[in-house]
Amino acid sequence: MEGLKAVTVTDRDGVILIKSVSNDVSQRVLEPALSTTFAVISDQASKLGLKKNKSIVSLFGIFQIVQFNHTPLITTLVADSDSNTGVLLDLGDELKEITDIISSALSDRQVI
C-alpha cells in the first residue's frame, strides 16, 4: 500500500509478535513505547462512556499512526501523513482475522 511504512502486531507490553518494516523508516517506530502508550490510552478512551475503544488515529507532521485494540494484541500501522486513513483502517480490520487466530491460540495456551 502506498505510503505504508511499518506494520507491527505486539502484546500490551510492546513485545513484537509480527513486524514488517520499510527500509526508509527509522527503527524507532518499533520501540515498545508506541504500543504501551496505546494500551494506556485505549483503556482511558474506553472510559469516555462510548463503550470499548476500537482504534486510535494520530496524525503527526510526517507520519500518521493507526493503532487497533485487538485485545489482547495491538496492531500498529505507521504510514506517511498524506496516506489514505480510510484504507489503513480497513487494512486493520482485515488484519484482525490474523490477530484473532493468534489471540485464540494465546488464550488456549493460558488455559493449559
Add this chain to the structure above:
Amino acid sequence: MPPVPNFQLSIVNVLLNSEGSPLAFVSDSDYDARVYAAIASNIWSTFDKNGKNLMREDNLKFMLVECEKGNVAITMVSNMLLCLVATPDVELGILKAKTDALAKHLEEPFQRVTAYTQA
C-alpha cells in the same frame, strides 16, 4: 436512493485548556463535557509526549479516537484543545473536516487571546 449523509454531526463540542478544564462546550449535559474534556486532554498529552520522542520531535496535529458507540476528534487550536464527539453514524472524514474547519475558524482569534494572557 443513496443514504443521506448525517450533517448534524457532533453531539458534543468542547474547547478546553491544556490541563483538561473545559473553557466552553456545547452539550446536553455538563457532566459529559467535563468527562470528555478530562479524558481527551489526557489522551492528547500522553500521545504528544511519547510521539515527540519517537517521531523526531514531530508535533501531534490531530487525533481520532474510534469507540463502539461514538468517535472523538481532537486537535490543537493555539494552545488549547478542541474536542468533538460524534455518534458512529457520522463518517470519520466528515468529522475530521468539521474539526479542521472549526480549528481554522478559531485559530486567529485565539492567537490574540494567547498573546494577551502571556503578556
